[in-house]
Amino acid sequence: MPLTNTEIRNAKPETKARKLFDERGLFLLVTPKGGKWWRFKYRFEGKEKQLSLGVYPDVSLKDARDRRDEARKLVANGIDPSENRKAKKAAREGIAENSFEVVAREWFTKHADNWSEGHSGRMLRRLENDVFPWIGPKPVGEVKAPELLSIIQRIEKRGALETAHRVLGNCGQVFRYAVATGRAERDPTGDLRGALPPAKVKHLAAVTEPKQVAGLLRVMDGYEGSLIVSCALRLAPLVFVRPGELRKAEWTDVDLDKAEWSYIVTKTDTRHIVPLSRQAIEILREIEPLTGRGRYVFPGARTLSRPMSNNAILAAMRRMGIPKEEMSGHGFRAMARTILDEVLGVRPDFIEHQLAHAVRDPNGRAYNRTAHLEERKKMMQQWADYLDQLKACENVVPL
Helix, strand or coil: CCCHHHHHCCCCCCCCCCEEEEECCCEEEEECCCCCCEEEEEEECCEEEEEEEEECCCHHHHHHHHHHHHHHHHHHCCHHHHHHHHHHHHHHHHHHEHHHHHHHHHHHHHHHHHCCCHHHHHHHHHHHHHCCHHCCCEEHHHHHHHHHHHHHHHHHHHHCHHHHHHHHHHHHHHHHHHHHHCCCCCHHHHCCCCCCCCCCCCCCCCCCCHHHHHHHHHHHHHHCCHHHHHHHHHHHHHHHCCCCHHHEEHHHHCCCCEEEEEEEEECCCCCCEEEEHHHHEEEEEEEEHHHHCEECCCCCCCCCCCCCCCCCCHHHHHHHCCCCCCCCCHHHHHHHHHHHCCCCCCHHHHHHCCCCCEEEECCEEEEECCCCCHHHHHHHHHHHHHHHHHHHCCCCCCC
16 A cells, blocks of 8 residues: 555654555665665666665655656666665766866966965955855856856946956856866857957056156155165165065075076966175075074064065055055166167166076077076176265166
């Protein structure tokens, strides 16, 4: 006789598990602890098997019969219901492992150590806020250009055009990583070229007129704060590296005897050499007794185990009355690039090498980190001597 809902509700546990049979292989297993489990008994390829169909009352009698009937259809079609369930579960897990969010976080983790904390934090927030909620669960290989377009247009509509361009670029990096790891066949962001209007380039503030540079350097030399910040301020224009690279400089990368600082460039993940002028060596010798036993050349104010805050130099410049419209942390790079080229007449490729920009030879190959090193050493000393001349003389002329 088929089971009834009343019979199921009134079924009490006994010392041993017992079975209440319905029909066509369906039965209810009542455990000694009172659990009521639906089971489907069937034969496949001559072997007797069982398939779990859920727990009563979460799965009602009607639902259990429906699930049994679905399983019987599979058996009739030569498909083992147990193996079919395992295959579906494996497929779901495979999709989850290859979802856009999982692949994106994997890519992010592999590269985050090469980025500044601020840069990596902003990038992850963009993905979490603007991308993952819409395509995060979807298999990375199934994301199409129209879906990406809707995401970046949503960002554009709120007036954040530059962020939209950055998000599209980050998504492209994720897709290219997915292609490289065999989880996608192509990068769909290439189909969206021209879909966004160009973002207006915001040039970072920089002083490039020699007389203005002279006044700026004199003000910076007069800084009366901590020795760490003072040395970082005076070294910044001499080496003109990116602000994050300066504040994260490590003593293990500095060779004072060889007059070189070698580190990994954050944007290209390649090693770069900064020849140190006599003036730069003097500054590093000055701070070495204070921080030389630690990891960082310019440690933070609160702990030696972390580098200087990314706002330390900017805050010092503002306290000295240098307005943000006049000079930024990146401005020393523009200052050096402009004056080395237009005033001192240094070859542009030497300057680009020293700025750690991508420079290629006539055959299209990227130059290595030691390219034109001797010429760059002379250039860096010439630059440091010129800055000294600027500070010492009102009537500034090229060397």
